[in-house]
Amino acid sequence: MPDPLIDLLAAPPDLPVTAGLGEVVEAVRQHQVAVVQAPPGTGKTTLVPPAVAGIVDGRVVVTQPSRIAVRAAARRLAQLLGEPVGETVGYSVRGERRSGRRTRVEFVTTGLLLRRVQHDPELAGVGAVVLDEVHERHLDADLTLALLVDVRATLRDDLSLVAMSATIEAGRTAALLDPAGAPVVTIPGALHPVETVWCPLPAGARRTDERGITPAFHDHLSATVRRALTAHEGDVLVFVPGVAEVEATVRRLAGVDAAVHALHGRLSAAEQDRALTEGRRRRVIVSTAVAESSLTVPGVRVVVDAGFSREPRTDHRRGLASLVTVAVSRAAAEQRAGRAGRLGPGTVLRCWSEAEHAHLAAHPEPEIATADLTAFALEAACWGSEVRDLALLDQPPAHALSAATEVLVGLGATTEDGTATARGRQIADAPVDPRLARALLDGAGLVGARRAAEVVAMLSEDVRAPGGDLVAALRSLRHDQRAAGWRRQVDRLEEVVAKQGSAAGPNDLTDDVAVGLVVALAHPDRIARKRGGTSSYLMASGTGAALDPRDPGPLAGLEWLAVGDAERRPGQREARIRAAAPLTEELALEAAGSRWTEVDEVTWTDGRVVARRRTSLGAIELGSVPIGDPPAQAVADAIAEAVAREGIALLSWTEAATALRARLEFLHRALGDPWPDVSDEALTQDLDVWLGPQLARVRSAHDLRRIDVTAALRAMVPWQEAARLDELAPERVQVPSGSVVRIDYAQDQPVLAVRLQEVFGWTTAPALAGGRVPLLLHLLSPARRPAAVTADLESFWDNGYPGVRADLRGRYPKHAWPEDPRTAEPTARTNRPRRG
Numbered sequence: 001m002p003d004p005l006i007d008l009l010a011a012p013p014d015l016p017v018t019a020g021l022g023e024v025v026e027a028v029r030q031h032q033v034a035v036v037q038a039p040p041g042t043g044k045t046t047l048v049p050p051a052v053a054g055i056v057d058g059r060v061v062v063t064q065p066s067r068i069a070v071r072a073a074a075r076r077l078a079q080l081l082g083e084p085v086g087e088t089v090g091y092s093v094r095g096e097r098r099s100g101r102r103t104r105v106e107f108v109t110t111g112l113l114l115r116r117v118q119h120d121p122e123l124a125g126v127g128a129v130v131l132d133e134v135h136e137r138h139l140d141a142d143l144t145l146a147l148l149v150d151v152r153a154t155l156r157d158d159l160s161l162v163a164m165s166a167t168i169e170a171g172r173t174a175a176l177l178d179p180a181g182a183p184v185v186t187i188p189g190a191l192h193p194v195e196t197v198w199c200p201l202p203a204g205a206r207r208t209d210e211r212g213i214t215p216a217f218h219d220h221l222s223a224t225v226r227r228a229l230t231a232h233e234g235d236v237l238v239f240v241p242g243v244a245e246v247e248a249t250v251r252r253l254a255g256v257d258a259a260v261h262a263l264h265g266r267l268s269a270a271e272q273d274r275a276l277t278e279g280r281r282r283r284v285i286v287s288t289a290v291a292e293s294s295l296t297v298p299g300v301r302v303v304v305d306a307g308f309s310r311e312p313r314t315d316h317r318r319g320l321a322s323l324v325t326v327a328v329s330r331a332a333a334e335q336r337a338g339r340a341g342r343l344g345p346g347t348v349l350r351c352w353s354e355a356e357h358a359h360l361a362a363h364p365e366p367e368i369a370t371a372d373l374t375a376f377a378l379e380a381a382c383w384g385s386e387v388r389d390l391a392l393l394d395q396p397p398a399h400a401l402s403a404a405t406e407v408l409v410g411l412g413a414t415t416e417d418g419t420a421t422a423r424g425r426q427i428a429d430a431p432v433d434p435r436l437a438r439a440l441l442d443g444a445g446l447v448g449a450r451r452a453a454e455v456v457a458m459l460s461e462d463v464r465a466p467g468g469d470l471v472a473a474l475r476s477l478r479h480d481q482r483a484a485g486w487r488r489q490v491d492r493l494e495e496v497v498a499k500q501g502s503a504a505g506p507n508d509l510t511d512d513v514a515v516g517l518v519v520a521l522a523h524p525d526r527i528a529r530k531r532g533g534t535s536s537y538l539m540a541s542g543t544g545a546a547l548d549p550r551d552p553g554p555l556a557g558l559e560w561l562a563v564g565d566a567e568r569r570p571g572q573r574e575a576r577i578r579a580a581a582p583l584t585e586e587l588a589l590e591a592a593g594s595r596w597t598e599v600d601e602v603t604w605t606d607g608r609v610v611a612r613r614r615t616s617l618g619a620i621e622l623g624s625v626p627i628g629d630p631p632a633q634a635v636a637d638a639i640a641e642a643v644a645r646e647g648i649a650l651l652s653w654t655e656a657a658t659a660l661r662a663r664l665e666f667l668h669r670a671l672g673d674p675w676p677d678v679s680d681e682a683l684t685q686d687l688d689v690w691l692g693p694q695l696a697r698v699r700s701a702h703d704l705r706r707i708d709v710t711a712a713l714r715a716m717v718p719w720q721e722a723a724r725l726d727e728l729a730p731e732r733v734q735v736p737s738g739s740v741v742r743i744d745y746a747q748d749q750p751v752l753a754v755r756l757q758e759v760f761g762w763t764t765a766p767a768l769a770g771g772r773v774p775l776l777l778h779l780l781s782p783a784r785r786p787a788a789v790t791a792d793l794e795s796f797w798d799n800g801y802p803g804v805r806a807d808l809r810g811r812y813p814k815h816a817w818p819e820d821p822r823t824a825e826p827t828a829r830t831n832r833p834r835r836g
Helices: 004-010 016-031 044-053 067-081 110-119 139-154 170-177 215-231 243-252 269-276 330-341 354-358 374-383 398-411 422-429 434-447 449-459 470-479 484-499 511-522 585-591 632-646 655-671 680-685 692-697 701-705 709-715 793-808
Strands: 033-037 059-064 089-093 096-098 105-109 126-132 160-165 184-186 194-198 235-239 259-263 283-287 300-305 308-315 320-327 346-350 527-530 536-539 544-546 560-567 575-582 596-605 608-617 620-626 732-734 740-742 751-755 776-780 786-790
Touching: 004 044, 004 067, 016 033, 016 044, 016 160, 016 184, 033 170, 044 059, 044 067, 044 105, 044 126, 044 160, 059 067, 059 110, 067 089, 067 105, 067 269, 105 110, 110 139, 110 374, 126 139, 139 160, 139 170, 139 374, 160 170, 170 184, 194 330, 215 235, 215 243, 215 300, 215 346, 235 330, 243 259, 243 283, 259 269, 269 283, 300 330, 330 346, 374 398, 374 422, 374 434, 398 422, 398 434, 422 434, 434 449, 434 484, 434 511, 449 470, 449 484, 449 511, 470 511, 470 575, 511 560, 511 575, 511 585, 527 620, 536 560, 560 585, 596 632, 608 632, 632 680, 632 692, 655 709, 692 709, 740 751, 776 793, 786 793
Parallel strands: 033 160, 033 184, 059 105, 059 126, 089 105, 126 160, 194 346, 235 283, 235 300, 259 283, 300 346, 544 575, 751 776
Antiparallel strands: 089 096, 308 320, 527 536, 527 560, 536 544, 560 575, 596 608, 608 620, 732 740, 776 786
16 A cells, blocks of 8 residues: 655655755664754755654654644645645644544644643654754743653653754753764755845834834834835745734735735634735735744745744742743844745845844743743643653753742642642643633632633733723623634633533623633732722732823722733833733632731831731731730730841930940950840840840830830849859959049950059059950040050050150149159149148
8 A cells, every 4th residue: 555655755845854864764763862953944844754754653743833833734744745634644733633543643732742741641652753843942842852751761762752943952952862862963954045134213213112012113114014025026924023013013014015914823724824825916924933933934035024022021029920022032033034045035124233133142041941830830740750850951940940839839739749639630631821720610610611711711812901901802802703713712611611520600790800800810919909099009919010000091990900911020110010800809809818818917116016907818908907905925026126127226225224235245255155145136136035024015115215224134144143243344443543443345355544643553454354354454644635555554664654754744744753653652633742
């Protein structure tokens, strides 16, 4: 019986990859793994899978990053075989399958293969998997590759695995597939030259603002497309970042002498096929990144590149994840430009300057470094592996993985130790983010299965709600004949509810609050309550958020919102609410009951103790009432916090307390334990210990000032040592003149400031702390000005005193200046001369 795949390879189309097929086949035959590196347009997606199918037992499954690419690749190969899709070549995407028992090459989305591997790790009936476009580094592609490596190592050492891409990191990927190094087959490309035309926005105009791409840039982009149609031959492929930009560009191109088609993932299969099929008229295809590298668009000789990409970004601390518009990388720009050189010499018109191009990032960041990891962590838990044990090209950031794990525990999807629960497996089976899956399953019992599915399907898309109003967006989708993709997703989600036995709930809630309830179930941390003005809100996560003050829309002034999408840009204090729905306090508590708390709070506010019982939904305060007799420990904790914040000077420090503290500090420094540490830090940390029950009576700053700090400090000294305090660190010392002089303990070494004549007769300075620390003598002149500083009095009498005596005796003749101060009589008085 004829084999269509063998027949195709016997007389293959004239594609560059043909020259390398023998090497690919030999690598798979000898090693079961291979890495294929080939530029766009070489035919690797079309011819490598049938070549592999000829040497393995079982079906060859080929992954593509999008449903559009899956259908297009299957259609292309089936055409070469002269068969309809669904025979030798088939495909499967979410909600649609065209393959049968005779199918030997099946194209699938990466996400679909990930589900299959989770449900059937042995991949029964599959002989090989070809992972295409690995360089795009989507999160599900990285994870699928890791799981397949695990399958080969533990279950299916006969499973062949081929990774291929235009710009693959060949060495790293080869080492991942096989520690000994998988063979790398490099196939040179045959792209035609592509001329680059730089088309920057006029000086002074902005490409983007806080709302995204500016109308001025949209006008410039459409003008550049019109220029391309006039100056160049062939169909034109236009790259913009998202669906909203596709639609805006298509509207602006109305009236051009060409058939204008949109191309993105939300379109129906028929609409996508029309965009990819050459017709009699010249075409302009306005596309998102789906046409960047994994999809051949026939007839294209000109590319117009807006220079933007839509990439995931996550603020893990605030729980905000969204798709953001960023400048395209140089690698992606080259991929896009290459689309113009597949059929012959082409042209790319770039809507930025050559100087700007030099500053673009070399490559896009892998999603694992920037995306929300909740779904990724759930898949790893369902697989039964620690993330760090998976064969990943890059490990995820630890803080991002920790945040994802916390979300999964909150959803009941995993246990604290990371084990997937039965509910977690239900959530993982839903074809949406885990948060949305939770909203679908729980929301069905509250608003009805169909309406829950409608809202979740809407939230799973990058929907730009008019005025940010998700209720209005839902009503618009219901009446939009072009929203076929959304309706198909709704049907699939409703089937998930029925399959998992979730109870269908009542339908007595209006859309105005039902939408908000489902959104709140998905994102309880984004439940928001108004605070001041009409557009500023506080979310349950503690993050501030605001509606666009220039166009707050119908949501302005509502007390409660369920925020579906919010973005916090660098330098902004609040997140910008992009999409939300009305909510009530009752429904907020229904959606986020686990975040409801009742806490007794005792604080030091405006110089007094304030005690209240506070009820909250996360960071949102619902109400509070005074507490008449707060616990003594809570009062102590509040004052301790105030002292830590405002400093120990908040207490009343008398002269006696300050002096005692200085003496204790000296003894702790000189002798250590058991003499207490009375530094600011120590006293603050142990405030409730050393002030003891005195704190419990404090209700105001006046009460705090009445605390006897001196007594509290004395109580810190162990009773065995208390009697020695005056011996080891006396307040005063008697000098030879009979005067009693206070010691200054405020310095590192205790200081005795005394007039020089009063210490005649001393040969050494007194020592403190049991003789360990000599007093530092500040010897003063009769005018009590410093004359000398010494701790070694014996040396001073011999060496320093003669100079001081010579300097001062003429200025103070009435005072004694003996030659031998050791034997002189000390005095505190003036020696007046006798009268004759």
